[in-house]
Amino acid sequence: MKGLSELQNIGLTKGEVKIYEALLELGETTRTELAKKSGISPSKIYDVANRLLEKGIITSVKKNGIIHFSPADPSRINDYLDKKEEELLEDKKSVKELLPMLLSKYNNTKEKSDVEVFYGWEGLRTAYDDIIKTLESGDEGYVFGASLGQNSKQADLFFSQYYEKVKRAGFKVKIIFNEDVRGNNDRTKYYTISKKHEVRYLHQETLAEVNIYDNTVLLVLLLKNPLVIRISSKEAYDSYKKYFDSLWKQAKK
Template sequence: MQIELLEEIGLTKSEIKTYYALLELGSTTTGKIVDKAGVASSKIYEILDKLMDKGLANFIIKGSTKYFEAASPKRIIDYIDERQAEIARQKNELKKLLPELELKRQLSKYKSEAKIYKGYKGIETAFYEALDLLNKGDEMLVTGIPSRSKYLNRFFVKFGSKRANKNILMRAIFNEEARGEAQTEHEKVKLMKIKYIPQITPAAINIFKNRVLIFPETKDEPILVAIDNKEVERASESSLK
């Protein structure tokens, strides 16, 4: 086994030297391991603990003395498999985080305060807070509305009722895939003018005066970014024309 290869898979030089010593010595005590591996005696237990965490060493007790042994070299393959599984898990978690990170990157050019809401209750809070900014006769503009879950359809029907009660018109552009859903039905959602576009947009943009809510649709925990910025409002309004 090459030291460089073992370093590439995540072992330190001290761990490699100690593992080699265990392979050569067999069941042995820490003093002999220190002499053979050439590592600091003050660090040997820490190194052995790390090897055991990786499944590459173990110990037995004879009398009152610990004797350490190397695990089978085949366990190195198991360790690599475990690392790959952990990397795959981390990759999946990162994929869930990417929409939020991408939104932050896109919004960094605006000198304004962006607030992030998470979870369905957070989404509801964001919309109701934004609705409070509008007065009778104002308009709410929305573009890029996708097909939504039953939960979100129910929420936006409820939200639409509160909006209509304030006599606020919503002009909206839906993705074609949303046609026929409760959120598009005039019988359920009053004071709404809608049209459809064939393409699927990455996020719905909701404009409430100077506040813009950017709501990307994800299969995982929903997130929403709220921005208070006149420039963003004007740019978003132009996309609806």
């Protein structure tokens, strides 16, 4: 059976739950008795109780100059949640109105930042998702140094999911795998069976993969905990693209 501590999940603090629970057991009571029962310091009772009063979960009345607190009908908790829901909808509306301005500021900042670093598999996903968001059908991306990685099973899973996104996006890829990847169907099958993409292999031992697309370069270290450096620069793009073209001539089908 769930206890009253579950009320913390709807926004009540631990202290508020203690006072509410004490009032349910005591009924109408004073600050002194409430402090004894709840374990909340008498000096803090009014602050915590006032928050519950604002939520409509308890009530108060002054008798002979002394404030008495009582629990409100528990169904008032639903009223409190309804009010929170209304406030959340208003907040969402406000954020929606602010979003164009926030995105504009974010994009301006992003344009000034030439280099970004991403860590771990989630960071890798974030970096590769940018390729999916950026390239469209008819566009082309270039990759060299594609390796098995230090954690090949995790990498196989990651890239199988990424390939599905590439397929839906519809852009073309020219990719140079390391020679030792040639026999790994999990990693190469998507590109080799598609007439849209071009695949070659090169004898090199490196965990550093390079993705080149839309004036952007991703330097990817497929370590057990991947590291990605994203460079947004036309000069970097042009330089790495020339290097790719040179490697493409050396690579074998």
